[in-house]
Amino acid sequence: MTQPSSLKTQQMQIGGMDCASCAAKIERNLEQLAGVDEVSVSAATGRMTVSYDPQQVDDTLLQKRITTLGYVVIRPTLKSRREAHDHPYDYEHGRDRPNDHAHDHGHDNDSGEFNVKADVIPILLVIMLLAGGMAFEEPLHQTPFSIGEYIVFIPAYLLSGWSVLKAAGRNIISGQLFDENFLMTVATLGAIAIHELPEAVAVMLFYRIGELFQDYSVGRSRRSIKALLEVRPDTANLNVNGSIKTVSPEAVEVGDIILVKPGEKIPLDGDILDGHSLVDTSALTGESVPRTVNVGTTILAGMVNQTGALTLKVTKRFGESSIAKILDLVENATSKKAQTEKFITRFARYYTPVVVILSLVVALIPPLLLSSATHEEWVYRALVLLVISCPCGLVISIPLGYFGGVGGAAKRGILVKGSTFLDALTTVKTVVFDKTGTLTQGVFKVTQIVPKNGFSTAELLSLAAKAESHSNHPVAQSIRDAYGQRIDDATVTDYEEIAGHGIQAKVNHQTVLAGSDRLLHRENIDHDTCHVEGTVVHLAVDRRYAGYILIADEIRADAAQAVNDLKQAGVGQIAMLTGDNPATAEGVADRLGLDTYRANLLPEDKVDAIEQLLDRTGHGKVVFVGDGINDAPVIARADIGMAMGGLGSDAAIETADIVIMTDAPSKVAEAIHVAKKTRRIVVQNIILAMGVKGLFILLGTIGVATLWEAVFADVGVALLAILNAGRVLSWQV
Structure with missing residues (x-):
């Protein structure tokens, strides 16, 4: 296998896709190329992400393979983030798309909007011809050689199905069988061959109408992305x-x-x-x-x-x-696919050929074994199976469901980096919060100054402010704010941060230690105060304990509600990890009703704590929620890493799997609700599509279902699944 370090990851904008089966076709074909490691295509955004070994395959070969399949590479390479956002959706306006390379279903607009001239008028003409032909079917049939039927129904058939026939022919030439175009072509030509012309026209007509609704649904999804991207400033x-x-x-x-x-x-x-x-x-x-x-x-x-x-x-x-x-x-976001999406793609790959083979068996074997069976009857049954074998309902509705979940979460200020994390959220059993900046506001204010051993209040505050003058920590900022005077940098030398403990500096030639109780024990400083409830900074001057400064950090307004919502969502354990002292941690845990907490933790200790939880939770997922700045290692180690207050935090956006764009811990439960709703809709669509198709395969085989019913079932189940998938975007928690 190609080593990850040698792989090149590239993005391309693909024109001509109107459903997820198109995306699956591109993925399947490119993955067959030697040197291609992984391909992910989103029909909703028209974007392809491909990882490949540049020594075995290059851009030209990738683009050639895509165009051979009948699609268009609109923007070959997104070389940088800046370039990617210059015109992220130019393809929707058709500026770069050749008119003679319409996608597989023959519609010239990718936006999902109905084009009256290109779509609705031909459909109305076909409906008129079909209705007229059926109304006068007997007189037309009695014309010489039934030529009257052919004069009416064949133009209707070509008008409704020309784009499908053309796409099927192009795919056959390129060796791409068993897609929906091939199936519809074989089924309808077979119907014509056994003189079932109205059914042939009806199959193409309803298939075309179904495709229009699929186009509209994909367009709606694309517009939802565009709505999210409207935040992009222009000037x-x-x-x-x-x-x-x-x-x-x-x-x-x-x-x-x-x-x-x-x-x-x-x-x-x-x-x-x-x-x-x-x-x-x-x-x-x-x-x-x-x-x-x-x-x-x-x-x-x-x-x-x-x-x-x-x-x-x-x-x-x-x-x-x-x-x-x-x-x-x-x-x-749609490039990181859930296991369900990957399964459906694999399922559709085998499902269609299996049903096609079954249809051949139905058409050929019974007339050979049963004396009463006619070729025409069993060929007709086989054609019903061919119509049912089209996997569109499954293949489009599952990605649309997940896309709706990702988009719906984004509307709520929750950025999910892929549907795989939505799936993971549905099995969360443990949620672990960081304390400072997550459950608490992270806005510190000095509330008490307690000098010891002869130091005055003013002296203690002055020494602490000067010692902390070079620190960016919110605690240090609160001490400087309380001091409120200009600090001469020349008075502070030999500044050193001691990770997880505090700082050491020389202030006017005095060695000052400022930090946690752990720092005093580390430096063997004698002191009479260890356990103080609240955030505390202890000071020692020339190895003599000077006192402590108490700093308040308020609990967020919705923190208690967040814990309650998580318990109602079925989360079994809610924990807190903090570097603060045990007394402070216990106070916060008691006020919020947390199940457990651990205090006095260094960053590496938090990673160890998460790993212990991962070992104990079995099949349930562990979520860690932090501020995304100091907790990057823990966020990365958890099953699902969430970053709170993602605005302005580079580390949050880069490291976390899910970024909560507000400072509200209640959004964690909301994200779980969105994930579970999305999962329910996806499962509903799978059961609906497989159940209906399985039923009609049975009915078609025994001769109960007709082509009319088969195409209604196929198109109907696709439309129902699509409408169901769209509920996630508009659903309110």
């Missing part, structure tokens, strides 16, 4: 030497100054230099309540400025901004 007002110039967000550099007017989308991440306003974050977080922002506030691309003009200093280029990463995540 930025760049301040160039005092004058405002309208430019593309990609043209703005870090450090540039931009102006955001009321009503405009914020184009890039930045810090507010001037102005105050309300910003709408709903496109990113799903929250409807606007946020107040002022000078010094960091705001993110994709938010909408509502009331006042804002002057921003850009902190990230567009390609590195949170919104660019979110857009990339949403567009590529």
Whole structure:
């Protein structure tokens, strides 16, 4: 097998796909090429992700194979995230798509909208011809050689089925048998051969109508993606030497100054230099309540400025901004497929040839064994099986169901990186929370200063603020805020962070230790206070205990509700891991009703704790929910890693399997609800499609079902499954 390190991963935009069977066909064919390791194609987005060994296969061969199958490579390579977002959905407008390369079902629009001229008018003409032909079938049949029937029904047949016949012919030439076009062609030509012309026209007509509804459903899914991508800003007002110039967000550099007017989308991440306003974050977080922002506030691309003009200093280029990463995540979410999707793709690969072989057996064997059997009767039964063998209902509804789940979660501010994680959420038995910034707000405030051994309150606070002057930790920031005075950097030397313990620095030539009780024990500092409820920073000066500073961190408003919702969702164990002291951890656990907690943990200790839980939970999945900044190793180690407050957190978006775009722990239970709803809909579709097809295979074999009923069943089950799949997008938790 090709080693992962030698593989190249590339994306291509494919035109001409209107259902998941098209995507499955491309995947199946490309995976047969030597050197291709993995292929994932989404019919909903038209995007293909392929991993391959460039020494065995190249772009040209991949594109040639795709075009041979009858599809169009619109944008051969998405070389960078920035390029990928220049025109992410140009293919929907048909700007790059040749007219003579319509997709397999012959519709010239990929948007899923009905085109009156191309779609509805031909269907109406076919309906008129079919109805007229059936009304006057007897007189037409009595014409010489039944030529009257052929004059009416053959034009109707060609009008409704020409695109299918053309696609079938192209696929046969390229060696692609057993797709829906081939099946419909054989079934209808067989019906014509046994002089069942009305049935042949009806099969093509209803198949065409079914395909239109499939087009519409895929188009609806694509539009839901486009709605998510509407958060992408189009322009930025760049301040160039005092004058405002309208430019593309990609043209703005870090450090540039931009102006955001009321009503405009914020184009890039930045810090507010001037102005105050309300910003709408709903496109990113799903929250409807606007946020107040002022000078010094960091705001993110994709938010909408509502009331006042804002002057921003850009902190990230567009390609590195949170919104660019979110857009990339949403567009590529369907590339990580659930096991159910993979199973259905494999099932359809074998199901269709098996039913085709069964139809041949039905057509040929009974007339040889039964004296009363006629060839015409059993060929007709075989044609019924061919119609039923089309796997469209299954193959399109399952991916649409998962896509609806991913899209529905995104609308709620929950970004799921693939349907495989939706499936995993349905079997969650343990949820583990980080404390600081997850169950608590992570906004610290000094509430008490307790000096010891002759130190004064003011002296203790001054020493702590200066010792913590170089730290970015929220606790350090709260101490500096409480001190409230300018700190001369020259007074602080030899600054050193001690991971998981605290810091050591020299302040005016005094060695100051500031950190946890664990730090004092590590340095063998004598002290009389170990267990303090709350977040505490102990200080020692020249190895003499100087006292401690107590810092409050409020529990999030919905944290208790989050725990209750998880228990109602069937989660068996809810735990908390924290680096804080046991007294603080116990207080939070008791207030929230957690099942268990572990305190005084270093980052590596949290990984060990998760691994112990993984060993004990058996078949249930373990979720870890953290802030995505300090907990990346634990997020990566859990079965499902969730990052809270993903806005602005690069580590969250890169590491986590699921990114919650708000600071609400209640979204964890909401994500599980969406996953379970999605799973129920997918299972319903599988049972519906397989049950109906199995029933009609039986009825067709014994001669009860006709071609009319078969095509109604096939198209009907596809439409019902598609409509059922669409419920996830509009479903409210």
